[in-house]
Structures are given as C-alpha cells and as structure tokens.
Amino acid sequence: MAQTYELVATVRDRVGKGAARALRREQKIPAVIYGDGKTALPIALPQKEVSLKLLAGGFLTTVATIDVGGDKIRVLPRDYQVDPVRDQLIHIDFLRITAGDTIAVEVPVHFLNEAASPGLKRGGVLNIVRHEVELECPADAIPANIEVDLTGLDIGDSVHISAVKLPEGVTPTISDRDFTIATIAAPAVLTAEEAAEDAASAPTA
CATH class of the missing domain: 2.170.120.20 (Ribosomal protein L25, C-terminal domain)
Structure with missing residues (x-):
C-alpha cells in the first residue's frame, strides 16, 4: 500500500468557472469532497503540493487526509482533470473514506x-x-x-x-x-x- 499523506485546504465560498479560474491564478486547485451521505464540500488546495503528489505516482490508489479548518477528512482521489494545453491540474474529486469501507x-x-x-x-x-x-x-x-x-x-x-x-x-x-x-x-x-x-x-x- 502506498504511504498516506496530508494536505491543508480551504473552503471555497464561490463555485463556477469564473471562481475556478480565479483560484488557479492564485496557484490553487479547485476540488470537491463527496460521499458518506454528506453534502459535497468544495475546497481549494495548493497547486504545487498536489501536483507533486500526482507526479509521485499512485495518486488514485492512495488514501490521504485533508485538513479543512482543523477538520481532518480521510479521502481517496477518484478523478482529476488536467488542462490539455498547459498540462496542469485543474480539478480533483475526492471520496470520503471511513473505517471499514471497501x-x-x-x-x-x-x-x-x-x-x-x-x-x-x-x-x-x-x-x-x-x-x-x-x-x-x-x-x-x-x-x-x-x-x-x-x-x-x-x-x-x-x-x-x-x-x-x-x-x-x-x-x-x-x-x-x-x-x-x-x-x-x-x-x-x-x-x-x-x-x-x-x-x-x-x-x-
């Protein structure tokens, strides 16, 4: 099993294409955490840190912890999107993980x-x-x-x-x-x- 890691995120107060573009100009990646019967949580992550995790390999098979304002949420990346021209991450979907899940x-x-x-x-x-x-x-x-x-x-x-x-x-x-x-x-x-x-x-x- 790949080694787990932790990322610090902030809650996004705005969603949509315009807000996402503004985030990317700030070197942040828009993402969403969903699953476990809870409301989807839109977040922003530091682009450099997440890009390094993606390049390290095993991104979609490694459980991570995302710290959102002190609330630590265990997640598994389920999908991500890359800009076809710039070859940069532009969005990530995370699934909430709880003990005993398969x-x-x-x-x-x-x-x-x-x-x-x-x-x-x-x-x-x-x-x-x-x-x-x-x-x-x-x-x-x-x-x-x-x-x-x-x-x-x-x-x-x-x-x-x-x-x-x-x-x-x-x-x-x-x-x-x-x-x-x-x-x-x-x-x-x-x-x-x-x-x-x-x-x-x-x-x-």
Missing part, C-alpha cells in the same frame, strides 16, 4: 522477470491486455500495484487473473470469468515467415 479501484499491473521468459527470449512480444485491473479493496489496504511473474512463459502462453497472488481481502470486481491480463505473442517476423511457408507448401490448382 472500494473498487483501478490498480496498475507490473510485469516481472521478462528475462526469465523463454518466449520473450526468442523474440516473442508481451501483449498486455490489461494495464490496470479493477479490484475490490479495503479502503485502508489498497495495493499500490499487482505483480505478474513472466518466469517460464513461452510464445502462446497467457496470464490470467487466477495466476496473480492478491493481498488478503482484495478481489477482482470481475468474478464471473478468469480474465486474461497478458499473453506472449509470436513476433511479427516469425508470423510472416510462417505465412510464407504455409503459402509455399499449399497445393497449387
């Missing part, structure tokens, strides 16, 4: 031991079907990532979710099938050579 989270997949895969050694290609897997997790135990071991995998082999060791209490949200995460595919050159060989060996009319 939540569905998209967790990134990390692939290990590529050098130990005979298929990749022979020029095979790692075809990643899912870069992230949606998991049902305890809010206080969200894994930073899940790991897929490629040791021993040859061309034509597949990795399914059943082959992945998940932390205790963590389950895939897709439960009705053993879905594929990645395959070891034949290299394009080999595929072309096989096609040429098949054509050469085919009977002529």
Whole structure:
C-alpha cells in the first residue's frame, strides 16, 4: 500500500468557472469532497503540493487526509482533470473514506522477470491486455500495484487473473470469468515467415 499523506485546504465560498479560474491564478486547485451521505464540500488546495503528489505516482490508489479548518477528512482521489494545453491540474474529486469501507479501484499491473521468459527470449512480444485491473479493496489496504511473474512463459502462453497472488481481502470486481491480463505473442517476423511457408507448401490448382 502506498504511504498516506496530508494536505491543508480551504473552503471555497464561490463555485463556477469564473471562481475556478480565479483560484488557479492564485496557484490553487479547485476540488470537491463527496460521499458518506454528506453534502459535497468544495475546497481549494495548493497547486504545487498536489501536483507533486500526482507526479509521485499512485495518486488514485492512495488514501490521504485533508485538513479543512482543523477538520481532518480521510479521502481517496477518484478523478482529476488536467488542462490539455498547459498540462496542469485543474480539478480533483475526492471520496470520503471511513473505517471499514471497501472500494473498487483501478490498480496498475507490473510485469516481472521478462528475462526469465523463454518466449520473450526468442523474440516473442508481451501483449498486455490489461494495464490496470479493477479490484475490490479495503479502503485502508489498497495495493499500490499487482505483480505478474513472466518466469517460464513461452510464445502462446497467457496470464490470467487466477495466476496473480492478491493481498488478503482484495478481489477482482470481475468474478464471473478468469480474465486474461497478458499473453506472449509470436513476433511479427516469425508470423510472416510462417505465412510464407504455409503459402509455399499449399497445393497449387
């Protein structure tokens, strides 16, 4: 699980596009905290601090504490928006988290031991079907990532979710099938050579 962190926020007394633009000129990011049956709380956060947390990785899988006027609220970032031109954060949605909550989270997949895969050694290609897997997790135990071991995998082999060791209490949200995460595919050159060989060996009319 990624390490938690704390941010200090102020309550926004105005909402709307004009107010949001004014905040950004002050190097602040408009955000909202929602959930837990409570009224949505519009807040403003320091742009630099939040941007550093985003760049550090694991932003959407790390529970944080936001101090709003001394009221410390535990949250999980659920979505954020980035200006497509300036590549800067412009808005964040936070979900309130309470003890005992479980939540569905998209967790990134990390692939290990590529050098130990005979298929990749022979020029095979790692075809990643899912870069992230949606998991049902305890809010206080969200894994930073899940790991897929490629040791021993040859061309034509597949990795399914059943082959992945998940932390205790963590389950895939897709439960009705053993879905594929990645395959070891034949290299394009080999595929072309096989096609040429098949054509050469085919009977002529």
